Amino acid sequence: RKEVEQDPGPFNVPEGATVAFNCTYSNSASQSFFWYRQDCRKEPKLLMSVYSSGNEDGRFTAQLNRASQYISLLIRDSKLSDSATYLCVVNLLDDMRFGAGTRLTVKP
Amino acid sequence: DAGVTQSPTHLIKTRGQQVTLRCSPISGHKSVSWYQQVLGQGPQFIFQYYEKEERGRGNFPDRFSARQFPNYSSELNVNALLLGDSALYLCASGQPNTGELFFGEGSRLTVL
Numbered sequence: 031r032k033e034v035e036q037d038p039g040p041f042n043v044p045e046g047a048t049v050a051f052n053c054t055y056s057n058s059a060s061q062s063f064f065w066y067r068q069d070c071r072k073e074p075k076l077l078m079s080v081y082s083s084g085n086e087d088g089r090f091t092a093q094l095n096r097a098s099q100y101i102s103l104l105i106r107d108s109k110l111s112d113s114a115t116y117l118c119v120v121n122l123l124d125d126m127r128f129g130a131g132t133r134l135t136v137k138p
Numbered sequence: 139d140a141g142v143t144q145s146p147t148h149l150i151k152t153r154g155q156q157v158t159l160r161c162s163p164i165s166g167h168k169s170v171s172w173y174q175q176v177l178g179q180g181p182q183f184i185f186q187y188y189e190k191e192e193r194g195r196g197n198f199p200d201r202f203s204a205r206q207f208p209n210y211s212s213e214l215n216v217n218a219l220l221l222g223d224s225a226l227y228l229c230a231s232g233q234p235n236t237g238e239l240f241f242g243e244g245s246r247l248t249v250l
Contacts, residue, residue: 034180064238073228073241074181117180125194126171126230126239128180 032129033057036118039132047108051132053101053118063094065103066117068131074117077103108136140165142242144229150248151219159214159245163231169193170212171239172204173228181228187212216247224249 036053043049051065063080078085080092080101091104101118113136118129143162151157163170169188173181183196187206206212210231216223226246230239 036180073243074239075241076238079238123194124169124188125183125186127183128173130178130180 033127034118034120034129036116036129037132038130039134041132041134043108043134043136045108045110045136045138047136048104048106049108049134050105051103051116051118051134053103053129055099055101055118055120055127057120057122058096058099060099060120060122062121063101064119064121064126065090065092065101066119066128068115068117070114074128077116105134108134110136110138112136142229142231142240144227144242144245146245147243148246148248150250152250153219153221155219155249156215156217157219157247159216159227159229159247160211161214161229161231161242162211163229164240167231167233167240168210169232170206170210171230171232172212172214173230174198175226175228175244177225184214219249221249223247 065077066074067077068074080094084093089106093102115131115133117131145160171186172184175181185204186194190206201217204214226244228244230241232239
């Protein structure tokens with residue numbers, strides 16, 4: 031079983047759609063969780079941290095369920111500029127492990 | 139402030155050769171991590187160094203080695219290159235207690 035597994039994608043959605051990304055992780059001792067965004071042929075960049083209580087940043091909402099070892103990212107009112115690959119990241123003792131990523135394309 | 143810088147940005151090698159990739163972390167960051175990203179996959183952890191000591195190692199063969207210098211810059215070395223080593227090699231620095239990584243733009247290695 032992979033340490034971090036994500037929806038394989040790709041997702042192709044129209045502008046304004048709501049899209050959800052799912053992620054599961056295998057190590058229950060994992061300590062912190064993140065979503066990173068990676069544009070084509072660019073480096074990954076932190077999108078947002080994920081907290082147990084859930085957190086929101088504008089159109090983006092992240093959720094964590096430690097019991098199920100499940101992480102999600104919801105994007106509302108998607109924009110063309112949201113097109114990218116979204117990477118789920120799990121931190122265990124400062125060892126950051128990445129999922130394979132889910133590619134999103136938002137179309138006009 | 140300068141971000142994470144890596145060099146070279148692109149390089150082409152042939153099978154059996156050796157390569158050294160370099161990374162300078164963000165000023166004040168003492169932790170450097172190396173990742174390999176193959177097209178269509180997420181970054182795979184290779185090494186982490188903190189205060190010049192290896193803190194973690196991913197599932198990579200001994201052909202891969204790294205070190206961190208007193209100024210916290212780092213080098214990744216790969217010996218006896220194989221075609222499958224062709225990838226984007228990413229360096230990241232961060233503060234371990236935050237878990238947040240800042241990546242450089244990467245070194246794109248092509249092995250022919």
